[in-house]
Amino acid sequence: xxxxxxxxxxxxxxxxxxxxxxxxxxxxxxxxxxxxxxxxxxxxxxxxxxxxxxxxxxxxxxxxxxxxxxxxxxxxxxxxxxxxxxxxxxxxxxxxxxxxxxxxxxxxxxxxxxxxxxxxxxxxxxxxxxxxxxxxxxxxxxxxxxxxxxxxxxxxxxxxxxxxxxxxxxxxxxxxxxxxxxxxxxxxxxxxxxxxxxxxxxxxxxxxxxxxxxxxxxxxxxxxxxxxxxxxxxxxxxxxxxxxxxxxxxxxxxxxxxxxxxxxxxxxxxxxxxxxxxxxxxxxxxxxxxxxxxxxxxxxxxxxxxxxxxxxxxxxxxxxxxxxxxxxxxxxxxxxxxxxxxxxxxxxxxxxxxxxxxxxxxxxxxxxxxxxx
Numbered sequence: 293x294x295x296x297x298x299x300x301x302x303x304x305x306x307x308x309x310x311x312x313x314x315x316x317x318x319x320x321x322x323x324x325x326x327x328x329x330x331x332x333x334x335x336x337x338x339x340x341x342x343x344x345x346x347x348x349x350x351x352x353x354x355x356x357x358x359x360x361x362x363x364x365x366x367x368x369x370x371x372x373x374x375x376x377x378x379x380x381x382x383x384x385x386x387x388x389x390x391x392x393x394x395x396x397x398x399x400x401x402x403x404x405x406x407x408x409x410x411x412x413x414x415x416x417x418x419x420x421x422x423x424x425x426x427x428x429x430x431x432x433x434x435x436x437x438x439x440x441x442x443x444x445x446x447x448x449x450x451x452x453x454x455x456x457x458x459x460x461x462x463x464x465x466x467x468x469x470x471x472x473x474x475x476x477x478x479x480x481x482x483x484x485x486x487x488x489x490x491x492x493x494x495x496x497x498x499x500x501x502x503x504x505x506x507x508x509x510x511x512x513x514x515x516x517x518x519x520x521x522x523x524x525x526x527x528x529x530x531x532x533x534x535x536x537x538x539x540x541x542x543x544x545x546x547x548x549x550x551x552x553x554x555x556x557x558x559x560x561x562x563x564x565x566x567x568x569x570x571x572x573x574x575x576x577x578x579x580x581x582x583x584x585x586x587x588x589x590x591x592x593x594x595x596x597x598x599x600x601x602x603x604x605x606x607x608x609x610x611x612x613x614x615x616x617x618x619x620x621x622x623x624x625x626x627x628x629x630x631x632x633x634x635x636x637x638x639x640x641x642x643x644x645x646x647x648x649x650x651x652x653x654x655x656x657x658x659x660x661x662x663x664x665x
Contacts, residue, residue: 321358324351324367332374335382345382348374349393352400361405368397428454428487434627437463439470439535440654444630448600448647455647456482457598458490462497467537469497469506472596472651473530473549473571485526488517489571503532503545504580507571511547514572527572531596535655540588542655545581547571550602553615554586555593560618563594593626594653597633600646604637612642626654 328351331344348371355364372394375382432441439461447455459472471493475485489510496509510530518526529549533542544552544563548570551562568581595618604612617636624632630650637644 316358324355327351328370336379352397356400356404360408361401364404365401436461437468438656439468442627442652444650446648454483457647457649458486459651464498468535470533473528474598475528503534503583507545507581511571527570529570542586544584547581553595555622558622560615590657596651598649600644600648604642604644606642626652
């Protein structure tokens with residue numbers, strides 16, 4: 293899969309499989325027609341093939357899987373016609389057998405009608421749901437200010453586009469600020485918290501003078517949300533980054549989240565951060581997180597990943613060695629790097645149990661062009 297400024301790995305119908313909403317494969321669509329032609333031809337050639345006549349009764353139900361009521365009805369009429377043709381040697385069914393076939397064909401037409409109406413309604417609801425979820429996490433542009441962006445998001449819960457991970461990159465008066473985080477839980481139950489945190493970040497990125505204050509704003513948002521829900525214990529891990537204008541450095545605040553990985557000259561290493569507690573447990577206001585400044589050289593890239601990537605395990609239970617694998621994959625362009633990491637996880641059979649999110653940030657040299665987008 294390529295990179296994904298806006299590629300949502302679980303949203304594509306082709307990836308869901310035909311038993312979960314995708315169109316049936318070609319062989320399922322062709323099977324009723326082939327079966328009708330094969331049985332009809334065989335019984336025309338030899339009377340000994342009339343024992344195959346029972347297969348004709350399966351054609352209308354098979355047609356329901358692929359076709360609407362009109363085509364299902366045509367195939368049902370074809371079955372009745374073949375049964376009553378003297379040349380096929382099948383024109384001796386009893387009245388009960390013939391009525392059974394006619395009833396099955398008529399019932400299949402009704403089921404096909406109901407299925408087609410329901411599929412149309414589900415497609416509409418799915419399109420609305422995907423539009424809402426994309427509004428929560430809109431695709432990143434290629435560049436925000438002087439920072440190039442590439443992202444990959446794969447929700448853990450089938451059929452959803454948004455789970456418990458969140459990310460955003462925003463330009464503001466203090467430079468370009470980015471966040472990548474992971475809220476408690478995953479799937480649709482975590483979406484409300486994701487929406488709340490993203491809204492708080494987008495406001496704080498414009499208003500707060502430093503990253504510690506941005507983290508405090510997110511922490512307060514979670515504390516308020518948790519107070520409104522009985523017995524709720526909302527918390528989230530997060531990485532906050534700031535690329536200030538006119539500086540060749542990045543400021544990093546880590547709140548219970550794995551550190552970013554710095555890719556420089558074909559090598560990858562974890563950035564040393566000052567660990568802080570996760571957001572929402574009430575400690576950020578007591579012991580504010582410490583900001584760390586990391587000098588950057590031309591061509592440096594920062595790779596951020598959620599727990600779903602860091603904690604992927606192989607068959608032996610070993611964690612995915614992200615920095616080491618990034619060194620091997622460092623030759624990939626920034627736009628393709630998140631997709632390359634995902635393909636590497638799949639190729640080496642690492643099991644990803646949580647939402648998987650990756651973000652690559654490529655800052656231009658200080659003073660280079662690029663206004664806010």
